[in-house]
Amino acid sequence: MVDKHLGDKIPEFSKNEAGNQSVGLTNLSAFASGPGIRSIGEVLAIISVAVIIIGGAEFAIRTMEIPQYVMPPPSAIVTALFTDFEFIGPHLGYTLVELFAGYFVGASIGLVLAAVITQFPFAEKIVAPYILMLVTTPMLALVPLLILRFGFGYEPRIIAVALASGPMVMINAATGFRRVDLAKIALARSFGASTFQIFLKIRVPMALPMIIVGLMIGAIFGLLTAVGAEMVGGGFGLGNRLTTFSATLQMPQFFAVILILSILGILIYVFFFLVGKKWASWES
Amino acid sequence: MNKPSGTAKLSVKDATKFYDTNSGPLHALDKTSLEIADGEFACVVGPSGCGKTTLLWSVAGLHSLTSGEVSLDGEAVTGPHPQIGMVFQEANLLPWRSLIKNIEFPFEIKRENPDRVHINKLIDRVGLGGFENKYPRELSGGMQQRAAIVRALSFNPSVLLMDEPFGALDAFTRDEMNLLVEEIWLETRKTILFITHNITEAVFLSDRVFVMSSRPGRIAKVFDIPFSRPRTLDLLATKEVFDLVNEIKAEIEHSPSPSQNAGGKPARAPLNEEAGADG
Secondary structure, eight states: OOTTTTTTOOOOGGGGGOOOOOOGSSTTTHHHHSOOOOOHHHHHHHHHHHHHHHHHHHHHHHHHTTOOOOOOHHHHHHHHHHHTTHHHHHHHHHHHHHHHHHHHHEEEEEHHHHHHHHOOOHHHHHHHHHHHHHSSSOOGGHHHHHHHHHHHSSSHHHHHHHHHHHHHHHHHHHHHHOOOOOOHHHHHHHHOOOHHHHHIIIIIHHHHHHHHHHHHHHHHHHHHHHHHHHHHHEEEEEEEEHHHHHHHTOOHHHHHHHHHHHHHHHHHHHHHHHHHHHEEEEEO | OOOOOEEEEEEEEEEEEEETOOOOEEEEEEEEEEEEEOEEEEEEOOOOTSSSSHHHOOOOOOSSOOEEEEEETTTEOOOOOEEEEETTTTTOOOOSSOOHHHHHHHHHHHHHHOOHHHHHHHHHHHTTTOOOOOOOGGSSSHHHHHHHHHHHHTTTTTTTESSSSSTOOOOHHHHHHHHHHHHHHHHHHHHEEEEESSSHHHHHHHHHHHEEEESBBBBEEEEEOOOOOOOGGGGGGSSSHHHHHHHHHHHHHHOOOHHHTTTTOOOOOOOOOOGGGGG
């Protein structure tokens, strides 16, 4: 029994074959160079810059008497966030339900497809153009169609989120699974590892950094698509609040929703940053 | 369970290997035969890309031969064998595992409980005590290779295959590692097949040195290394070693291509550097 991956390969272990290619934005160096606060001085500097920017905006908007429907001052936005939270909070819940449901479905399918397809290079060649199409087509464009078919409930949004996040997860995970390090496979094989063990104990860990990057990008695309889909149609969700508040010129409330969305995006990034630090720090 | 036919622990008979490449079949090994006795330390030396690693991978059962046979204790080796431990080029530790997890990896694959007593003894023996929870990137090249040796010995195989294990190390660390390997061999008397392109290393370590000709690889000559054990680094400064190393070097440089030797048509594939089987 000779392993099918080693089968007839020339045992050469060139560095670039081991998957040291950098993948631009999706490279994990984005994690490595992430925040790392060293001293109290740095903390103070970061806080003071934030105070200057926010305070400066507040001061400028008030002294220049910019009308509230153009740009409300930061204090009005924060006030609206708290006073009107009872009108915004439930919609945050709806958006999160869509995001989690769609992302769970999309990311699961994306991961499984990536793992399966990279095992069959020929199948990969056949499927590649469609995946590329899914990645590059804005799934928001399909939302009106989905609404026609599924109505104004959760379904079209969850489907849109799944369609947006799945291919992102898949394409990154596939890049990870394609990193074949012949020497490491040979190592496992020399102890008698089965193909499944090689997959589980060599391929998955090797792919993990790229999988985490894919999950992060997929989650952020999912959030974008959920909000976008809510803006297209239906009566609930943060995106729906954005259209409503802007139509009624409730700008502090509008920006409060924007604030919530940015916090969601940052939370997604920080979550995956920590996951990457824990599970993929060996890479850097 | 056949009884061993001869006295050889490990025997390779007429091993021939062709690789399929884009530029046609690549003839890596040509009717290579060698026999290694139980407890013997044998080295294979040869120029880069002469098929040394191909030979070792075939012995390890990592890939099949086009023709020929490998046998251990008289039984054919057709796949990875529990009695064979392998030490790879550049340590080949898994970077996402701590040192101890790397060393216990064979047991995990074999779904056995790691033999902690044996492993701890080995870790102390090679001087890695206290580094168990470090990750490979936190260790020097020499320490990584020590860990790789412990990993290969952890499940107590009777044969150790070493594939240019110290090729990437600096000269001082290499000397240190060579001394360590000799000591371990003297203590355990494993059968060791060691591949290197460093002739001095081969002479220092082995009982016999097999010289391989360049592609297609074939054993051109066998040298007996008579020096007594345990050997010390001082040995490397003696005239006997110097002469022996030069003799082996001359053999490698002047060995006629076996395909011409055999009088048949040259079965040699284009010598393209990327296809070199020894990195």
